[in-house]
Amino acid sequence: EITTEAQLRAAWYEFWSARSHEVVKSASLIPTHPTAPMFVNSGMMQFVQYFLDEEPVPFETKRATSVQKCVRAGGKHNDLDAVGKSLRHLSFFEMMGNFSFGDYFKENAIKWAWEFVSDVLKIDTSKVWVTVHISDDEAEQIWLNDIGVPADRIQRLDKDNFWEMGETGPCGPSTELFYDFGPEFGPEGGPANPDAEHRFIEFWNVVFMESFRDSSGTLTPLPNQHVDTGAGLERLVGVLRGSPSLYSCDTLEALVNEAAKVSGKTVGAHPKDDQAMRVIADHVRSATFLISDGIIPSNEGRGYVLRRIIRRAVRFAYLLGIMDEMMPHMADLAIDTHKNYYPELDEQRDLIRKTLASEEAKFRSALETGLSILGAELKGLKGDAMLSGETAFVLHDTHGFPLEITAEIAEDAGHDVDVDTFRKLMTEQRERARASRKKGNVSDQAIDYKAIMDAYGATEFVGRDTYETTAKI
Ligand code: ATP
Ligand code: MG
Ligand code: MG
Ligand code: MG
Numbered sequence: 001e002i003t004t005e006a007q008l009r010a011a012w013y014e015f016w017s018a019r020s021h022e023v024v025k026s027a028s029l030i031p032t033h034p035t036a037p038m039f040v041n042s043g044m045m046q047f048v049q050y051f052l053d054e055e056p057v058p059f060e061t062k063r064a065t066s067v068q069k070c071v072r073a074g075g076k077h078n079d080l081d082a083v084g085k086s087l088r089h090l091s092f093f094e095m096m097g098n099f100s101f102g103d104y105f106k107e108n109a110i111k112w113a114w115e116f117v118s119d120v121l122k123i124d125t126s127k128v129w130v131t132v133h134i135s136d137d138e139a140e141q142i143w144l145n146d147i148g149v150p151a152d153r154i155q156r157l158d159k160d161n162f163w164e165m166g167e168t169g170p171c172g173p174s175t176e177l178f179y180d181f182g183p184e185f186g187p188e189g190g191p192a193n194p195d196a197e198h199r200f201i202e203f204w205n206v207v208f209m210e211s212f213r214d215s216s217g218t219l220t221p222l223p224n225q226h227v228d229t230g231a232g233l234e235r236l237v238g239v240l241r242g243s244p245s246l247y248s249c250d251t252l253e254a255l256v257n258e259a260a261k262v263s264g265k266t267v268g269a270h271p272k273d274d275q276a277m278r279v280i281a282d283h284v285r286s287a288t289f290l291i292s293d294g295i296i297p298s299n300e301g302r303g304y305v306l307r308r309i310i311r312r313a314v315r316f317a318y319l320l321g322i323m324d325e326m327m328p329h330m331a332d333l334a335i336d337t338h339k340n341y342y343p344e345l346d347e348q349r350d351l352i353r354k355t356l357a358s359e360e361a362k363f364r365s366a367l368e369t370g371l372s373i374l375g376a377e378l379k380g381l382k383g384d385a386m387l388s389g390e391t392a393f394v395l396h397d398t399h400g401f402p403l404e405i406t407a408e409i410a411e412d413a414g415h416d417v418d419v420d421t422f423r424k425l426m427t428e429q430r431e432r433a434r435a436s437r438k439k440g441n442v443s444d445q446a447i448d449y450k451a452i453m454d455a456y457g458a459t460e461f462v463g464r465d466t467y468e469t470t471a472k473i
Contacts, residue, residue, distance in 0.1 A: 002121055003240050004250055005094075005233060009067055009341070012096045012231075015116050016065035021098055024059075024066045026342070029293045030302070037075030037166035038302060043068035043097030044165065044207070044228040050101045051170040051209050053223040062103035067233065069289055069342065070095050074305045076166045081404065084279035084316075087245040088201055090252075091309065092286035094233040102224035109206045109227040110142045110175065117177065117204070123239060127180045129190050129200055130154045133161035133173035139208070143175070155192040163207040163228075170209050170222060177204035179239045201244050203235040247278055251337040255281035258333050263320035276316035283313035284330040285338075287356060292348040297359050308402040310359045315405055318367055325364075327356035363400055370399030374406065378413045389421025396422070397429065 002011055013023055027046035029039050036045055043066050049055040071092050073080040079089040100109065118125045130149050132139040134156045143149045164171035178191045178200040186199030193200075209226040211219045234246040241248050247256055259277040260267050267274060290306045297307040310327065317326050331352050339346040377391045387410045395401035407417045 003237070005237055006340075008121075008233060008236060008240070009096070011120055012067065012116075013065060015112075015120055016063075016098045019063070019098075019112060020061040021063040021065035022059040022061065024064045026066060026068045026094075029069055029071050029290060030295070033169075035166065035169040037077070038305070039071040039074060040068065041070050041072050041075070041077040042165065042228075042230050043070070043095045044099065044170075044209075044230070047099055047101070047228075048165065048170060051222060051226050051228070052212065057101040059101065062101045064097075064099045064101075066097050066099075067341070068095050068097060071286060071290065073286065073309065074302070076164070080305075080309070081408075083282045084275045087198075087247065087278075088235060088238070090234060090246055090282050090286075092282065092289055093246070096229075096231045096233055096236075098227070098229045100227035102226060105225050105227060106139055106208060107142055107146070109208075109229065110139065110147065113177065113204060113206060113229065114147050121236070121240060123179070125149075128153070129178040129180060130175065131157050131161055131178070131191050132175045134158050136161070136173050136175070136208075139173070139175045153190065155190050157192060160191075163205065164213060168213055168215050170226075170228075171211050171213050171219070172207050172209045174205050174207045176202050176206070178202050181242075181244045185244055198244060201235060201238070202232075203239055204231040205229065247281065251334075252281050252285070254337055255284060255330065255333060258330060259317075259320070262326050262329070263317070263322045265320055273320060276320050279316045280313050280320075280326075280330065283309045283316075284327065285334045287313070287327070288331045288334040288345060288352055289338075289342070291352045291355050292342070292344045296355060304402075307359065308404060310356065311363045311400065311402055312405055312408075314360050314363050315367065318364070318371075325357060325360055327360045328353040331356055366399040366401075370395050370401050371409075373399070374401075374409055378410060378415060381413075381415055384414060384416075386416045386418045389418040389423075389425060392417050392419075392422040393425040393429075396426070 002008055017023060027040060031037070031040050031045050033045070033048040035048065040046070044051070046068070047064070050057045069092065072078055073091045080091050082089040083091050098112070117123050117128065130143050130153060132143070132154065140154060140156070143154055144151060161174050161176065162171065163174045176191070180200055182199065186196040187193060189196050191200045191202065207228040207230070209228050210222055212222055213219055234249045234252070237249045238244055238246055247253060256267060256277045259280045265273045265277065267277065287306060287309050290309070295302050295306050297303050297310060313327065335345040335349055335352065345352070374391070374395060377387060381387065387406070392403060392406045395406050396403060403417070403419070403422060410417050
């Protein structure tokens with residue numbers, strides 16, 4: 001019986017190897033292809049150049065399989081704000097994939113997916129629902145006639161069944177598998193019913209890569225048709241354990257339990273505490289992996305996403321009453337539970353701990369004052385009045401509060417933030433900073449991390465260096 005992440009990973013490689021797929025290691029979280037978004041958000045990203053026919057496929061059988069570390073915290077796929085509230089969205093997760101580069105297409109991709117689900121994992125297929133793209137008669141016919149899935153558990157969807165890597169890049173129609181966790185998790189209606197999203201949980205997506213979207217939005221056919229499968233490791237473990245919560249996975253459960261231990265809280269006692277512990281578990285894991293791939297906290301791009309992740313974790317630690325440093329300790333656990341598959345974590349342990357300790361200390365020193373300013377402001381707001389952009393700016397500028405943290409706290413109190421004014425003040429401030437840099441001033445933050453990098457060695461940076469910094473809220 002397969003119930004753990006380790007067993008599932010092993011079964012995955014065995015199954016696809018037996019079908020002539022070359023086993024490929026997970027790539028770094030920093031993508032290399034020019035069309036790639038901010039982070040590697042799926043297994044296909046290290047193979048973009050083959051889908052686009054820019055480079056010859058290096059795999060003799062034209063098939064590959066991987067378990068890829070993914071971050072969905074910026075760019076097109078961004079689940080960061082959902083973490084903690086959603087039990088099935090993590091900012092870091094592992095995606096298992098099987099890929100065909102111009103080799104097999106719909107028939108085998110569907111047949112083998114079903115075989116793995118029913119024969120290897122022994123999932124109760126009477127609980128599995130299937131979706132296909134509204135245009136995809138062929139895929140629907142395969143599910144109906146070749147596999148024998150009853151018509152009332154197959155649904156046709158539009159946008160949800162068209163997968164795109166980013167704003168530009170390869171894309172195509174998909175077919176997805178969902179597991180029905182039962183009526184206690186939501187109403188009937190299958191995956192097509194948006195009100196039933198906590199009941200019918202997507203765990204497998206097969207993309208039929210056949211188009212390219214350019215920067216003007218136009219779709220053109222790719223030279224060949226490919227298969228790109230993404231099956232969420234944590235989601236499948238959830239299905240195997242009968243739990244729609246990804247925090248039932250061994251590694252995340254261990255991190256949640258550790259957060260409980262450190263804070264003296266009990267898991268399952270208070271929903272708010274549980275949410276805080278989930279955010280800490282997820283964010284510590286993300287931050288640990290991001291740092292091991294060479295990202296350091298900064299005020300821009302990937303570094304700012306990392307900083308936001310760390311600060312959000314620290315805020316929730318504070319909410320739980322954890323007043324002492326906790327990030328390095330929690331990171332040790334994330335490293336220990338993942339180092340067998342990701343040895344880079346162990347190799348970078350010192351850098352990870354130092355970076356987290358420094359970031360945590362810096363934010364903690366400002367957190368209390370910032371929270372009391374924010375609390376007082378929120379108390380003074382009438383009805384559903386907005387929190388002023390000025391307050392959000394001061395919190396950001398003086399107390400290091402990322403906008404998302406301010407917005408999240410304001411939202412809990414029933415208020416939006418005047419984001420427009422906030423952004424205007426940010427732009428003005430950036431211009432002032434630019435002017436002052438020209439005069440030769442260096443920010444102390446840069447010095448701070450330079451010391452750490454000098455002491456512990458940096459990983460080489462690759463990819464573009466300008467990005468959208470803050471997610472839309
Ligand atoms: P959802 O609709 O649940 O947000 P998605 O359609 O955005 O998922 P895909 O882009 O199709 O996800 O990714 C392939 C698979 O990766 C999904 O079927 C799921 O198993 C897994 N997955 C996607 N996002 C997450 C996440 N934030 N945390 C954990 N697993 C995820
Ligand atoms: Mg999603
Ligand atoms: Mg989906
Ligand atoms: Mg999907």
